[in-house]
Amino acid sequence: MAFKFEKLKVWEMSVDLSGEVSDLVKLFPKDELYVLTAQIKRASDSISLNIAEGSTGQSNPEFKKFLGYSLRSAIEVVGCLFLARRRRLIPNEQFDFFYNKLTILIKSIQALRNTLK
Template sequence: MGFKFEKLTVWQIAIELSYQVSLLIDDFPNHEKFILASQIQRAADSVALNIAEGSTGQTNPDFKRFLNYGIRSAIEVVSCLHLGRKRKIISESNFESLYNQYEELIKKIQALKNSLK
């Protein structure tokens, strides 16, 4: 791995969770494909993209700003999970699994942010 962000555990987790979201939305009904499915996938992708963008060639304050964007995108994913569960297109078990994983990811991103001077 040649880029700094590729070594970051939070980026690796965000990539995996984005993949899990893509598997989840494969089962969404057609009427949600361009609504909730699109929104949750963009938000999930945005977590990893912001971590990557902020990690390379940025000052610590800039990196912190991008990590904040990543946290906000992760919270957007969680909100989409709630919407999908409410609309009965995300099962309780899928909701709980992804919810818990995003909760942990947010904590890890926050810890990384707090470790930067």
């Protein structure tokens, strides 16, 4: 059985991002495990989870609300990336890769949100 969210490109993009973030934080030091590591993983997971939750059996206004939550989570991931770069946990190249990926995802979520009435 296919759920509505499985057909959404933004959901696929967010699931891919979550996997890449999970791989990234495996390189973080142990003293970040319950700090930045946990925070960025939760935030990146929340993007796809809110898209899924909001899309299934909800009205358009309700779905828009959940897309808003997804946007906030995506911005939180961006904030975490800035912290990771500042703490020298990731090099500029990795920061740029994720920053660009999140910019595309955020614009895509906003575009979907703008189509809903």
